[in-house]
Amino acid sequence: MTWNLGKEGMKMIHVENLTKTYDGKDVVKGISFDVQAGEIFAFLGPNGAGKSTTVQMLTTLIPISGGRATIQEFDVVKQEKQVRLQIGVALQDTGIDEDLTGLELLVLQGKLFGLSQTEAKKRAEELLQLVGLDQDGKRRSGTYSGGMKRRLDLALTLVHQPTVLFLDEPTTGLDPASRLQIWNEVRRLNEEFGTTIFLTTQYLEEADQLADRIAIINEGELIAEGTAAELKAANGEERIELTLVEKEDERIVIETFAGRQEKDRLVIPSRGTETLRAVVRFLDERKIVATSLVVKQPSLDDVFIRLTGQAYKEES
Numbered sequence: 001m002t003w004n005l006g007k008e009g010m011k012m013i014h015v016e017n018l019t020k021t022y023d024g025k026d027v028v029k030g031i032s033f034d035v036q037a038g039e040i041f042a043f044l045g046p047n048g049a050g051k052s053t054t055v056q057m058l059t060t061l062i063p064i065s066g067g068r069a070t071i072q073e074f075d076v077v078k079q080e081k082q083v084r085l086q087i088g089v090a091l092q093d094t095g096i097d098e099d100l101t102g103l104e105l106l107v108l109q110g111k112l113f114g115l116s117q118t119e120a121k122k123r124a125e126e127l128l129q130l131v132g133l134d135q136d137g138k139r140r141s142g143t144y145s146g147g148m149k150r151r152l153d154l155a156l157t158l159v160h161q162p163t164v165l166f167l168d169e170p171t172t173g174l175d176p177a178s179r180l181q182i183w184n185e186v187r188r189l190n191e192e193f194g195t196t197i198f199l200t201t202q203y204l205e206e207a208d209q210l211a212d213r214i215a216i217i218n219e220g221e222l223i224a225e226g227t228a229a230e231l232k233a234a235n236g237e238e239r240i241e242l243t244l245v246e247k248e249d250e251r252i253v254i255e256t257f258a259g260r261q262e263k264d265r266l267v268i269p270s271r272g273t274e275t276l277r278a279v280v281r282f283l284d285e286r287k288i289v290a291t292s293l294v295v296k297q298p299s300l301d302d303v304f305i306r307l308t309g310q311a312y313k314e315e316s
């Protein structure tokens, strides 16, 4: 299968001060970011943050209220047609006709994009294989599981070999095994064909696992952008978590190491092995017994709490 690659190092998506206003209220508030060719870029945010609205603007499905965006240098407002030829879009509602088989749906899509019956069938079979549905192509799509429907949806977006793929919450509502399968498909598309991928997600772990770079959106504003490692290093906290046998020992440990109580454990901000060594030495010298002691690396959860002052709420 050949694929329409973007030029290495080029800005595949460019977004400048993009705004969407509904009923006088800005739901996307002048956001700016770039996605490079070949990147997997995750747009992470809680329910109602503005993720879908952004995807809809970038994919020309709704008008923008302000700012500007380009896909492979085509303007989403002035060059809508060219943009549509570059992109594949899988929205949250799959919207597939459940009476048709996976194969029929893919052939239909191929013909919509101008392929002959023979070409469309060949392409459909390749795509079914690509997303691991080759055994199920001749079954009605209504009989597919949630994960299989999402994979079919993914295949449908690939018929015209898009350069950029937009996936709006591709795994919301899926069980962990199906989620993992979608992650693998996304990685494969990116690695084998160099497809640039813009995905939105409510799942911190999904962004952490999959994305080369992450932008966090909250209440219509971009609050952070970078690799997972950069975000964690800038905003996260490495910590030692421990529980002590004797309650009365807790105060002195907290005072000595500027720690705090969190639920049933003590938390000590840590800077590498130095802190760990000091804590272990201190406990040993005072004969303080800990029932558990773990070093926790910062998570995206910490990043979100640090940036917004509130815990990240995921809904499935």
Ligand SMILES: Nc1ncnc2c1ncn2[C@@H]1O[C@H](COP(=O)(O)OP(=O)(O)OP(=O)(O)O)[C@@H](O)[C@H]1O
Pocket (backbone or CB within 6 Å): 022, 023, 027, 045, 046, 047, 048, 049, 050, 051, 052, 053, 054, 202
């Ligand atoms: N057609 C519309 N008319 C009015 N308000 C809208 C419309 N579409 C979205 N909104 C509002 O814009 C805000 C952002 O919604 P959006 O769907 O982009 O969020 P999201 O981050 O994708 O959330 P979710 O994870 O729930 O899909 C929400 O407050 C939503 O109610």
